[in-house]
Amino acid sequence: MPSRPVVTRFAPSPTGFLHIGGARTALFNQLYARHTGGTFLLRIEDTDRQRSTEPAVAAIFEGLSWLGVTPDAEPVFQHSRADRHREAVMDLLAAGHAYRCYMTVEELEIERERARAEGRAIRSVWRDRTSNSPDAPHVIRFRGPLEGETVINDLVKGRIVYQNIELDDLVLLRTDGAPTYNLAVVVDDHDMGVTHVIRGDDHVNNAARQTLIYQAFGWEVPAMGHIPLIHGPDGAKLSKRHGAQAVGEFADMGYLPEAMRNYLARLGWGHGDDEIFSDAQAVEWFDVADVVRSPARLDWAKLAFINAHYIKLADNERLAALVSDVLIHRGEKPHADLSARLPDLIGLLKEGAKTTLDIADSLGFIAKTRPLALDAKTAGLLTDETRARLARLGQSLAKVEFTRESLEPAIRAFSESEGVGIGKFGQALRGVMSGGSPAPDLATTLASLGKDEALGRLNDALGLSS
Numbered sequence: 250m251p252s253r254p255v256v257t258r259f260a261p262s263p264t265g266f267l268h269i270g271g272a273r274t275a276l277f278n279q280l281y282a283r284h285t286g287g288t289f290l291l292r293i294e295d296t297d298r299q300r301s302t303e304p305a306v307a308a309i310f311e312g313l314s315w316l317g318v319t320p321d322a323e324p325v326f327q328h329s330r331a332d333r334h335r336e337a338v339m340d341l342l343a344a345g346h347a348y349r350c351y352m353t354v355e356e357l358e359i360e361r362e363r364a365r366a367e368g369r370a371i372r373s374v375w376r377d378r379t380s381n382s383p384d385a386p387h388v389i390r391f392r393g394p395l396e397g398e399t400v401i402n403d404l405v406k407g408r409i410v411y412q413n414i415e416l417d418d419l420v421l422l423r424t425d426g427a428p429t430y431n432l433a434v435v436v437d438d439h440d441m442g443v444t445h446v447i448r449g450d451d452h453v454n455n456a457a458r459q460t461l462i463y464q465a466f467g468w469e470v471p472a473m474g475h476i477p478l479i480h481g482p483d484g485a486k487l488s489k490r491h492g493a494q495a496v497g498e499f500a501d502m503g504y505l506p507e508a509m510r511n512y513l514a515r516l517g518w519g520h521g522d523d524e525i526f527s528d529a530q531a532v533e534w535f536d537v538a539d540v541v542r543s544p545a546r547l548d549w550a551k552l553a554f555i556n557a558h559y560i561k562l563a564d565n566e567r568l569a570a571l572v573s574d575v576l577i578h579r580g581e582k583p584h585a586d587l588s589a590r591l592p593d594l595i596g597l598l599k600e601g602a603k604t605t606l607d608i609a610d611s612l613g614f615i616a617k618t619r620p621l622a623l624d625a626k627t628a629g630l631l632t633d634e635t636r637a638r639l640a641r642l643g644q645s646l647a648k649v650e651f652t653r654e655s656l657e658p659a660i661r662a663f664s665e666s667e668g669v670g671i672g673k674f675g676q677a678l679r680g681v682m683s684g685g686s687p688a689p690d691l692a693t694t695l696a697s698l699g700k701d702e703a704l705g706r707l708n709d710a711l712g713l714s715s
């Protein structure tokens with residue numbers, strides 16, 4: 250039998266923000282689809298009307314689009330398929346794979362106790378009985394096999410065997426006619442042609458139940474791979490106290506989407522020791538079978554390292570727009586002059602920046618206006634000797650082009666002509682330029698201010714007129 254073209258899907262329930270664990274699941278599904286020349290789909294599992302919210306749906310779309318992990322077709326909304334789910338349950342009913350169960354809440358409680366005591370899963374007396382008043386309130390349950398076993402050959406976890414007696418006759422349709430999660434997932438995955446179910450391992454226990462439902466329908470069971478969760482750096486389940494969980498938080502912290510994709514791909518999967526790889530390489534190398542079985546740990550240092558790499562590669566205009574947003578958000582809207590120079594400045598300042606927030610921080614000293622208030626440390630360094638030396642430096646720099654390439658040798662030559670190390674005046678000069686705020690190396694600091702502003706700040710500090 251020719252194998253079907255690969256179809257994967259990400260099927261989030263819209264009940265909160267888009268967690269990075271979910272984002273990584275989406276990415277793995279997309280990578281696997283691309284790797285095999287298949288299709289990657291998105292299904293919003295909004296069947297639970299109480300818990301699903303519009304803002305959560307928006308957060309999923311926004312998070313995936315920021316990350317650049319978008320589906321190859323229009324998303325499917327599970328709730329809109331409720332009629333199809335009910336119809337499918339009627340098919341199971343007609344074929345004897347489901348039954349109407351009229352157990353009351355109290356009876357169910359008794360059966361639950363009994364099942365626990367006997368070490369088996371819940372069955373209902375209605376499995377083998379029909380009601381005289383079929384319209385009375387009832388649910389529809391799956392008629393699970395009482396013997397045999399169900400085997401999952403999980404692509405990540407390997408072979409998992411379930412005893413059927415331990416799998417309960419789960420509810421397929423609730424009293425109000427609403428389909429349940431396990432039923433809807435199977436019908437949707439089948440109808441969407443899904444061949445590979447790649448999802449978080451919190452769903453591994455559903456795999457056997459869903460397999461039985463597939464078999465009852467007579468449908469091909471998709472391959473399944475359950476990927477371990479992402480843990481915090483301390484090995485505990487990722488939570489608020491680890492700093493961030495939502496994709497949007499990582500965006501706000503100044504990480505670039507391409508860095509995030511690279512980092513997430515590396516969380517729980519890898520290609521040898523490669524830390525940095527392109528999207529194309531990830532597609533070429535990714536196989537769900539290579540996902541590791543133990544939970545991955547969030548590693549902030551590694552994320553920073555990867556992000557710094559992508560910041561260096563990123564286009565300066567694009568970074569300028571991102572940094573501008575950061576400044577505006579902080580209420581430090583850059584003035585027109587600074588805005589115009591932002592891309593060039595970023596070209597100078599992005600070296601070593603771990604996030605776009607770092608770049609925004611490093612712009613702080615440039616945005617200051619003359620005359621700068623000097624911090625105590627700088628004021629202390631400005632002895633008469635140093636003032637005289639800085640005045641001579643100002644005169645010599647006035648003749649130099651203010652680029653990093655020209656300034657570096659000029660400063661070195663000046664220190665040689667003075668017969669002192671750069672340390673003798675460098676710190677004071679930096680302080681004068683930055684007013685004590687963090688600033689990069691001297692040549693970069695001067696180049697990023699430009700000749701007029703830099704010499705103006707120097708003259709202000711020395712009490713000279715510019």
Ligand code: GLU
Pocket residue numbers: 259260261262294434447448449452
């Ligand atoms: N909707 C489920 C969730 O968000 C995932 C279901 C699945 O992938 O099969 O956890």
